[in-house]
Amino acid sequence: MKKILFLALVVLVSLSFAAAVKAEEERPLYGCELNLYDTPNDDGISVELEFMPLSSPDEVPQYGIDLYVDGVFMNTLTVVNAQALFIYTVPTDKRGAEVRAEVFAYDAEGTRQGPVQVEKAISTAQWYYSDRIGAFIWSMLFIGLIMILIGKAKKGQDIFIRRIAGLEAIDDAVGRATEMGRPVFYIPGTSIIDDIATLASLNILRPVAQQVATYETPFSVPIKDPVVLTVAQDIVKEAYMAAGRADLHDEGMVYLASVGQFDYAAAVNGAMVREKPATVFLLGMFWAESLMLAETANTVGAIQIAGTDATSQLPFFIAACDYTLIGEELYAASAYMSREPLLLGTLKAQDMIKGAVIFAMLLSLVFMLFGIDSVMNFFFQ
Amino acid sequence: MLFWYTVAVLLSLAIFSFLWKDNPLYKFAEHLFVGTMVGYTIVMVFSQIIMRKIVDPITLAVHNHQYLNLISLIIATLIGLLYLSRFSQKAQWVSRYPISITVGFWSGYAIVTSFKTNILTQVRGTVVDDMGAPLLNGELLGDFIKSPSWSSLDLAVSGPLLVFGVIVVLIYFFFSIKNENPMVRFANKPALLYLMLGFGASFGYTFMGRISLFIGRMNFIFNEWWPLLKQTIGG
Amino acid sequence: MKRTLPLALAFIFGLIGIAVQIVPALKGFLNTMLDWMAIIGSFALALGVSSLTRHHMTKIRRKHKDMFFSYVTFVTMLFMMIIGLIGYFQPESLYQRLFGNMYNYVRVPLDASMFALLAFFITSAAYRAFRARTWLATVLLVAGVVVMMGRVAFGPFMIFNDITAWLMKVPTTAAMRGLTIGIGLGIVATSIKIVLGIERSYLGGGE
Known part of the structure; x- marks a missing residue:
């Protein structure tokens, strides 16, 4: 029995080889390769078409591909035979649509031959981005860790946070402005609210405003984006109330200076040379205007406390400012200044995730020394 | 044409006068700049959002009886209108709704993508290079020992130095570990060295680009406006 | 309603x-x-424009010495707005051309000139940074000068070009990558705090 089966297998394999060889010999005149498949990582409203002409351009100068969606003719794609891969996304406008593609070849006389190949595919929606699952799992771990540490912080467990020079300087800087009787300027970056750096800066605005209110120092917050303006107005108002100095609060403290990058810089530079602030905070997202603001603040003799997560602007702040919060220090600031246990718990969780990332990186590096990349692919997909 | 070019040149000079000191010319240019940009933005928001994203789609939705679409557009518009509650002292807090919707959405939106692009992709780039070759590579070190030269040394040490730099910089920014911790103490000086080398190099790299911006402005004045002026006056 | 619903x-x-x-x-x-x-x-732009108007109206009401310039802002803002809106409904009209010219010959040169000021700001910042006398500032200085020379190097100075390339490839990439990863963690942590309602300063803070 086994023998018969074995023989049958041998015959089958050799037949298929023979067929393949025959096919190789008799290459069809209008040869081509058509591949039709559902678009990956989409919501099911298209399929991908890949087409490779195999005949020489002399034999077949041009191909035509007729497209049907659910049996209804859509259009014809004309492909000039450049013997190169042709890629096209067929829109279906709805999920579960069957796309049929029929390839016709035009010979040297221009006669339409075929169809030489027909393929079908159905457009389907995917439920997750295959390349983002790793990031999603890491994020969920992060959220879980934050929950655990917040629970601990709520129970009163002490969380240590090391000194951050730029933040320690805030108190002195505000005090200095008070002594000199000159205003404090706070610039929450020049980006919009979508930028998490802007939100991080607004989180620092609150304790700064509270301090300024307590010291009765004049305060000015020029802003570039209208949405940021509304948020900053609320924060400053509440900070003055919390400091018990609602009487000092003035709606005009937080104002829209302008709306574009350099007109904003022009307006704020003008305000700085005229009002001569003693302290200027430049915290948030910045572009090229970072240095204009920092340098003008320096020329009027202000202490500058800067901070940004824009790695391209950090060199300028480091060179031009008295204190600079580098990258993630900006994000840590709100927890550091408020000393709120919940926020400190998050900071601790952030460190732990960072430790895990470093550990996973080292592990991947070690395995890569032996040419094993599966560890890296597992952690950093 | 000469009129507009002259306006452009005078405004440029007015801005440059700021380097000397704050003066009425600069103030004029600055306030003109702000007015122009705010006016421009109002027109852009009107044409690109109010018309293109609200009025036109609503008209279209009504015309095509796409009521679901219509409801979605109307809800978004109503939420946006809540911002205007700011103009009333009493109902001011209502403007927190559009704010929290915007802030909430963008925060959630940032989580997975930031983890992917800022962290996972960067770490992967520290384990293997763009071509997929490991950055810690014993063979390259062997090559250097076999045939020592500047280029084989560069190949052998660049990868490990890069990996080391990334790790010490990461450790430098641990917040919850005391400064006396041996790991933090070990990483401190090399991390600062890497950071300062990096910041200095980026500074120098951008410096030359910024100088050329000024040359570009001078080019406009002397090579575009001046010939045009001469041509107009002369003939 | 005031706090729970926004959260x-x-x-x-x-x-x-x-x-x-x-x-x-x-x-x-x-x-x-x-x-x-x-x-x-x-x-929100309506709020922004109202804030800007209030800012300049206050100057005018208080007869501030620079009140004339506040008028400049108002007049140009209204002018841009009116010609722009009429131009929107009458394409190809004189208004639209005027709007285009205001953009090209007022806004663009002002923008470019402000940007060009950076040439001076960067020089003065470099001068100050390079005067500092700590070992860190010296490292910054040396790296900066080497790269500046490397970008314009010729002939026998081509060695600076090679050093620049190496500085950009190894220490700069390492520093920026370390920073980027940390920043990524900061962004994710801040976002999570906001979504979970732990961080609520953006609602004015307080309880």
Whole structure:
């Protein structure tokens, strides 16, 4: 029995080889390769078409591909035979649509031959981005860790946070402005609210405003984006109330200076040379205007406390400012200044995730020394 | 044409006068700049959002009886209108709704993508290079020992130095570990060295680009406006 | 109503934000959401313009010595707005051409000139930074000068070019990458805090 089966297998394999060889010999005149498949990582409203002409351009100068969606003719794609891969996304406008593609070849006389190949595919929606699952799992771990540490912080467990020079300087800087009787300027970056750096800066605005209110120092917050303006107005108002100095609060403290990058810089530079602030905070997202603001603040003799997560602007702040919060220090600031246990718990969780990332990186590096990349692919997909 | 070019040149000079000191010319240019940009933005928001994203789609939705679409557009518009509650002292807090919707959405939106692009992709780039070759590579070190030269040394040490730099910089920014911790103490000086080398190099790299911006402005004045002026006056 | 509902909204829309990033099937919905955000945000401009107006009106009311310039802002703003809006409804008209010219010969040169000022600001910043006498500032100085020379190097100075390339390839990449990873963690942590309602300063803070 086994023998018969074995023989049958041998015959089958050799037949298929023979067929393949025959096919190789008799290459069809209008040869081509058509591949039709559902678009990956989409919501099911298209399929991908890949087409490779195999005949020489002399034999077949041009191909035509007729497209049907659910049996209804859509259009014809004309492909000039450049013997190169042709890629096209067929829109279906709805999920579960069957796309049929029929390839016709035009010979040297221009006669339409075929169809030489027909393929079908159905457009389907995917439920997750295959390349983002790793990031999603890491994020969920992060959220879980934050929950655990917040629970601990709520129970009163002490969380240590090391000194951050730029933040320690805030108190002195505000005090200095008070002594000199000159205003404090706070610039929450020049980006919009979508930028998490802007939100991080607004989180620092609150304790700064509270301090300024307590010291009765004049305060000015020029802003570039209208949405940021509304948020900053609320924060400053509440900070003055919390400091018990609602009487000092003035709606005009937080104002829209302008709306574009350099007109904003022009307006704020003008305000700085005229009002001569003693302290200027430049915290948030910045572009090229970072240095204009920092340098003008320096020329009027202000202490500058800067901070940004824009790695391209950090060199300028480091060179031009008295204190600079580098990258993630900006994000840590709100927890550091408020000393709120919940926020400190998050900071601790952030460190732990960072430790895990470093550990996973080292592990991947070690395995890569032996040419094993599966560890890296597992952690950093 | 000469009129507009002259306006452009005078405004440029007015801005440059700021380097000397704050003066009425600069103030004029600055306030003109702000007015122009705010006016421009109002027109852009009107044409690109109010018309293109609200009025036109609503008209279209009504015309095509796409009521679901219509409801979605109307809800978004109503939420946006809540911002205007700011103009009333009493109902001011209502403007927190559009704010929290915007802030909430963008925060959630940032989580997975930031983890992917800022962290996972960067770490992967520290384990293997763009071509997929490991950055810690014993063979390259062997090559250097076999045939020592500047280029084989560069190949052998660049990868490990890069990996080391990334790790010490990461450790430098641990917040919850005391400064006396041996790991933090070990990483401190090399991390600062890497950071300062990096910041200095980026500074120098951008410096030359910024100088050329000024040359570009001078080019406009002397090579575009001046010939045009001469041509107009002369003939 | 004043605090709980905004926090709930931030949570719900935060979950939506996460969902659209991981579920491709929500692509169409994502486009709707992006339109929503653009529509909602556009109304804030009214508040912005009102704030700017108030700022300059105060100067005029107090007869500030620079009140003339506040008028300049008002007049140009209204002028731009009027010609722009008429131009929108009458394409190809004189108004639209005027709007285009205001953009090309007022806005563009002002923008370019402000940007060009950076040549001076960067020089003065470099001068000050390079005067500092700590070992860190010296490292910054040396790296900066080497790269500046490397970018214009010729002949026998081509060695600076090689050093520049190495400085950009190894220490700069390492430093920026370390920073970027840390910043990524900061962004994710801050976002999570906002979605979960732990960080609520953006609602004015307080309880």
